[in-house]
Amino acid sequence: MRTAKFVTPALLFSVVTASSIAMVAGSASASDAAAGNVYYVAPNGNDSAAGTQAAPWASIARAQAVAKAGDTVYFRGGRYAYTRANSACSSQTARVDAITLNKSGSSGNLIRYWAHPGEKPVFDFSRMRDNCRIKGFNVTGSWIHLKGLEVTGVPQNNNRNAESWGIWVSGNNNIFEQINTHRHMGTGLFINGGGGNLVLNSDSHDNYDRRSNDKPGENADGFGSHYTPAGRPANVFRGCRAWWNSDDGFDLISTYSPVIIENSWAWRNGYVPGTTTPSGNGAGFKVGGFGREYDARAVKHTVRFSVAFLNKAAGFYSNHHPVANDYFNNTGYGNHPSFDMRGINSSGASVGRGNLRNNIAYTGTLLANMNGTTASHNSWNLGVPLSDAQFRSVSTSGWDAPRQADGSLPVLPHLRLAADSALIDKGTNVGLPFSGSAPDLGAFENDGR
Incomplete structure (x- = not known):
């Protein structure tokens, strides 16, 4: 029997605080729900x-x-169908919104836009004909909570722009929970300038910008967090999935406040959705970078307990980031490579950048640009031969299975360690809870599920 072991409160506080900012707001909002007014919207309403x-x-x-x-x-x-934006295009390269959420709640009193329990509201923008860049939702307000909404079909209607967006976020301290955003000609959910936002138990998939002026497929990510100024709270992605996006699953390029990605999955990105036809960049998790330029203002990002598999390019990619990001307890399977730590130094030269602990890289190409990183207690450091037998399953099917009733990820056997795996208890303490004498390697602590 394995006994639970937990890190000291001081260590746990240091790694969890940033990712808990929006969680606290979410807990408060739930308890206050009965205190505010309740309203209803329906497709056949007035x-x-x-x-x-x-x-x-x-x-x-x-x-x-x-x-x-x-x-x-x-x-x-x-279905809530939209055919035009709420303002006119001033030019073919202007930006317009179908929906603008610019009214803010407050700490502990969020404004909640929720799916009615047990029902699925679908915001469909596929029939919009505005001849410029389109944002389906433009969330400029703060302390807002969207939950259970499906968002689909934002188009580009000319070839003069890089992309449109499903949900654009420039506000702060918002929660996006159980969102299903898909089939946009651009990124599914795009944070641009906002801080302290939590994207929780949400999916972004099948996005493909076939009219991009860069090149078809170059700008349709699953999730993006960009351009947030320094000093703002971390944006957090927790329990999210990104698959079959034509560019990257998660993209953190050009942001000056930290981003934390945890318990999230990214697969088959970099292809025309539903095919094996190569398209955009194809990283599962693109963790930073400033367009291959050195920027002294760069901050550390964190990816932990996450899985990347069968992406066209790297599973976990530092993308010329100037500082070392933390990659803890992740699993890469069948990527090219699974971990590419290409960073950049102040002279503009490529160097390895990254702190890697308790990760697994298996099949495909394993590693690239590791010189200069700080890496230990990973599958490639330990001399343990890897095989399918180390895992309960290595299936790459079924990862898009329905979520659990509370919106959390489905519990699958895929890439979880077998009961007798040599990778159990082979990790090192990085300040996160674990069971047994030491952390297991990979994204899933062996808890018997």
């Missing part, structure tokens, strides 16, 4: 109605005009 369950509104714009901090707006199931 914006002249009362906004009650019996007489719902028709649009999120009408709901935002009334909702205030602490209120909850429930969206009934069905």
